[in-house]
Amino acid sequence: MDLVNFARGPALKAAFIFFFLGVAWRLINVLLLMHRRDLSEPRRSMASSLLGGLKAIGSRSWPHPEFIPRTGAGEALGYSYHIGLFLVILFFAPHVAFFGSFVGLHWPTLPNSVTTIISVITFTLLLAVLFRRVTHRVLRRLSNFDDYFSWFVVTLVIVTGLMATAHVGGPYPTVLGLHILSFDLLLVWFPLGKLMHAFYLFPTRAIDGYLLTRRGAPS
């Protein structure tokens, strides 16, 4: 079995299984912990608090205006590369063919030239993110192996993808195999590290939004 077939065959299958089981286990592990009932008298009704929780899912997507002068640039950088990643993952024609074959669906694609430009921009933004992480006093202080390795696996997928598209770095099947292998690695690392925030994001915003609204406090 050659590299590309290994990468998109047994390796991908194993990575997906690990991904799904790992994500499920991390979520279940949290749910298995005890939960104390809030016995205080609520300031807002249950319906209003639930609505507050749902609202927080959206409202926390961007800082409150009071905070924008201090955080806007950092958040914009974070959003930019996330958007780039999603566009390339979801709308690059070979990706649509690849993922579509799993779910039996196909959807419109972006021209290859456009996704290439987006990939280059996203890669540049990821470099900026790394530069910021190592130079910003707070980020440098907070960062650990998870932060750097998560950055590495995401960037590796982008870099190998760009190499495959540009036909550089070796024979195309080999580079494509490396690209898919890097994606396999990302799937395996996903439930182990901070990439899990994709799954924690909405419940955390919703629950703390609910609790703050229940108190009538700003959320």
Place this chain on the structure above:
Amino acid sequence: MSTPAAELRASLAPEESAMESEQRLAGAMRGFAREVGALSALRLESCIHCGICAEACHFYVATEDPKYTPILKVEPFKQVFKREASAFAPIYRWLGLKRDISVAELEEWQHLLYESCNMCGRCSLICPMGIDVAALIEQARRGMFEAGLAPKELYEKAARQQRTGQPEETAEPYREKLLAIGRQFGVSIPLDAPQADVMLTVSRTDIEQYPKAVASLARVMAHLEVPCTFRSDGLIAENYGYYAGARDWQRDISRRLIDQAIACQAKVLIVPECGHAYSVLRWQAAELYGAPLPFEVRHITEYIAEALDGGRLKLRPADAGATAFHDPCMLVRKSGVMEAPRKIMRALGIVPNEMTHHVGFDYCCGGGGGVVDIERAAKLRYRAMENKLREIDDTMARTFLTSCSDCRRTFDDAKRHFDWEKTPQSLLELVADHLQEQAR
């Protein structure tokens, strides 16, 4: 010159100093393990190390020292959770990705958890993941308390309050002081009535430093003609157990008030102008008590605002001139008391000149979370509050009001330290001075 270890020992109560390293570690683990439930696990798991919470913290904003990043203040406990209780804890341990915490680390974190955090909750509002960082810090303090690392000022006050109901030993008991304040200001102090619709509590800070605020509470309640009473055995509103991180003591201190409110069949328990006292009783007491409270808990500003709404209270306009109002963090961000003080100010004819950051987004006074009580925190506290003082000055206000006696005490201290020209005043006192007699 004293060493950091000697400084640390000096910052602890004798009972805490006597603890061995193993006891400290075991205590920290026990204290924090008690706190970790599904909610805190979700919060700990969600952090992406974006560092944005630093930008909300006045200690970081003032110093730009990354160690004051709010989420970093719970780092030892995050480590413990990931290493011992998270989904892949064995893998993290095997790969050496999460270290065990050390006593030295816990000792270093004492400064971060107690002296450089007011638990004001501003960081909880900025987190893009929606994590209530301040709630995690409260839980981390509980671990630190069990590790014998609560600052002695908080530990000793909490211990005494748990034992006696008073956080400090005084020449004359607070009950007597309360009655003396009534005599001094010519107001009747309702005390130990066997039955009353409303149970009143008093702030120790008010008794010691702002007796007029105590008299004002009694005066307003007398004006409203509501059957009410203070209770000798449940007088003090503050809860030093909360500040110290002593969960059981916090429960016992709250319990003292709860028992008295039940004993006099109160329908409402009124917390005076004290932010954390309200937050603790309003939102945490029921859980520690183990059942919903059989009475309502209201901050005095809420109670007055409700009386204004119901037409039971009318106020004369106050000649306050340009006025600024400081929203106590524990009342707004932790408790949602945002509209009540503004309603009262409107009734007094006051339109406040709002600070750049106000209502839910205002900066803390710097004294909350017990920080104003901790002697060695003073230098950093002054630095952190400079920004707040600038924002107050920028309003060009002549009158500066607040509705928390600890905030007031912190600003009064700043007045002395910085030779600051403003004098913080109590909104409650202003109300009591402008009660309008109503035609009967």
